[in-house]
Amino acid sequence: MKIYIDEKKCTGCGACRAACPKGPRIYSLEKKGGRTVAIVKDPSWCLGCRLCLSVCMEDALTLKD
Numbered sequence: 001m002k003i004y005i006d007e008k009k010c011t012g013c014g015a016c017r018a019a020c021p022k023g024p025r026i027y028s029l030e031k032k033g034g035r036t037v038a039i040v041k042d043p044s045w046c047l048g049c050r051l052c053l054s055v056c057m058e059d060a061l062t063l064k065d
């Protein structure tokens with residue numbers, strides 16, 4: 001799966017990282033332009049479960065095959 005994060009919407013809350021079964025391998029939270037945003041480090045760990053989508057309150061995540 002390819003994981004896209006809309007950095008304009010992302011608040012860096014970390015819910016995606018916390019909910020994802022492989023969260024620490026896939027997501028990191030980084031400072032960018034004075035804000036914290038989620039970054040996809042390694043999408044190859046993604047299982048396609050879509051838990052991250054269900055917890056993102058900002059609708060900032062998109063998954064594509």
Ligand code: SF4
Nearest residue numbers: 010011013014016056
């Ligand atoms: S859950 Fe959504 S808003 Fe929160 S860090 Fe992840 S992508 Fe950003």
Ligand code: SF4
Nearest residue numbers: 020046047049050052
């Ligand atoms: S779809 Fe599942 S495994 Fe993939 S990034 Fe989201 S929560 Fe993690």
